[in-house]
Amino acid sequence: MSKMMKIVGAVAVINIVARLFGFLREVAISTQYGTTSTADAIVTAYTIPNFIYLVVGGGLTTAFISVYHSTKSDKMLYVRKSFTTTLVTAVSITVVLLIFTNPVLHLFFRNRSVEEYAMIRNLYLWMMPSSIILVLATWMSGALNINGKYNLSSMAVLLYNAAFVGIAVALTSTFGPQSYGIGAMFGAILMGGFLYAGLRKSKLYSLRPSFGMSDDVKRIWVIALPILFGGASLQFYILIHRIAADQFGDGMISAVNYASKLTSLPQAILMTAVTTVIYPLLSKKEGEGDNETIRKLYKKGMLYLVALLVPATAVAYFFAEPLISLVFERGEYTREDVLLTVPIFRAFALSMFFLAANTYITRFYYAKANSIVPVLFSIVSVLGINVAVIYLMKDAFGASSIAYGTAISAAANFVMLVVYARVKWKL
Template identity: 40%
Template structure:
């Protein structure tokens, strides 16, 4: 794929991801409108936590390990057998796991979220029992997405995710007046099934694989190698999702609605992080695995540095804007219906703590991809486990009594930065992944500092009271500030855009 084609694909994937995330946020907004920060809102969030955890963590581990090994296979017959074996194990394993989740829904909720009231626990168990089967289709969809990505088919995977989120929202809006809270059960399960079907149709259309069951292949070493790689990736890739799970476990001991508020804030933080990062890594990772298989260390290092630089500029800028306009964002997105001003104040405070760590979370996911591509997944596992279960949990205990829910968010942010620093150090020492002068140059940090100061001053000085008006005016001024600050500090990616606009007569 040429550089121009690659950028075009990234642009299309990014656009579809934006639309998909829009519907994902719209779903959260609907929950906020109908239930605000109440016990029912907490139950809906908790019921869908485990299916989404499995989708992201288990599905992501299966897909990442599959791509890494598949890209190194040379014989077409072995590739076909490997696909069929993985398809068989994924279907059987997830069907059995989904059945266990349904049967033991009550004990699972009691163990994971012990602080819930009797009423909230009952509602959560009921919803979870209906949403649990979606886990099968979600995990299978993640793996089918990986197969399509290998063959440079990025459009349908992005469309299927959009269909899942949009279908969920549409069904909830249509069915809620008739089914009440059960509309969320129908939306969750139907959306997952539709996503899986769309991906399967795309695979059959291009005859990429056959959906045959196979329990073993001639060379079993590939399957053994897959499982040896998948398990560490599963633990290492679970870092962000374990953060969310632990947040909700501890928040179950706090006041009603805190779980929902944590969810609303964390979802907003994920928008710029996931859209910018996922669009790039979805397209880049198969290419990265290919470069690693060729032993092209220079190409791998160049991708490493450029990716981190892009994340720092994009996510760093988004962090500044979201932090300054946190209250306006929450009010504009959520404060309708049952979502009160008190809900806005609580959620906006949590958003500020979360957004400080947005770059660290995004960069951790990006950097671990390089460990996986080079088949060195051990340290991301160790660093993730220490960050989540040692540093994060210790800080939550330290902060939560005095800071409440804010202490949970702050602990997550600090832990993410600790893990990022550790990954960078080990990446350089063990993998030879270096951050060169372009990323450490003073121009980038001067740009971010200048952008911060000007954005804060504008936020303080805007005379408008209306939140939407402040966001629109503030957003326009922010974009102008980015272009000017980039030109002044000589950031190549920004100053070149500024010069193009200047030549066209835009001052």
């Protein structure tokens, strides 16, 4: 077994446990609140903070890694400036979204009663500040990954997910649904503290702020902005899920969320492990001009995805009802909730391979400093094809139209990415 595959294997094991704890949060919500308006409120409140975490953190970290391998300036100073840029960006966005809490929530989530809105707002105010720490944690994970310390970043995600669900469940009897806001905040603090301690102990870099717009910082933004838009377009899937599901009545937001999270679990486990190791290697090989190794990585990764996710898709589709029942049917999540979720889950299962493959292929575009084309493809797929499919199918398929929109648009995006990569780089 190659050294790279051993690393991927170790990271995969940690990520499996981390993702399982993350998924246990959804199971806990379903057990305690089923598919009710309270479950909808918890799921809804976390949407925007999670959007910032994944989009801003992922975009700036990807750009940071790309510039790190090619910069000619002092790397220590570059790291400090990159950290400062990430910190200022995360704080600025979070403060603006907190100041405009009511307009933001009313913009995305309109069909809520006064009581439900008050619950969403309270949870949002608990969860939103955690996005600052989570964005910084993503950046610190990137700094550790480029130095081969993959296990630390994976352990941090495990700590966050375990603390989030553990605190939420433990405090539910005292604080009710608000416990999930408390869990989100303290889980983020533990994750950020763990990664900061890891960086300090390894003595890799100083995180003392360094302000000023250097050429490297400008390059970060040149690379990051298209990635931010691309990541945003992909995360718009989640926002569209929430907004569209709200039209189908109480409980549909949580039902769509449970179905989506269960189908995304295997692809998340696989893709996080692979991209954690492959992207820094890709960036390095691209800097060296080693196109042959890049082509081999691309083909091998695609074969792994087909071998693992196509069978997983078949199992999920044909055994949807027993799977949903096994995972969720307990507590407040009743047999009626199972039957409500099954058709949505089946439709989401069809997107498993395509979503994972799109994430994988996009990393090759980023390594080649081509972040604009994936953004354009994502916009066409998510905001064009996806929305159109939901609109055309909603009367006939109800909430399942949301899942079919994801599957069809993800397949279209996959075709565009593969064809362009083949023509442009012979991948």
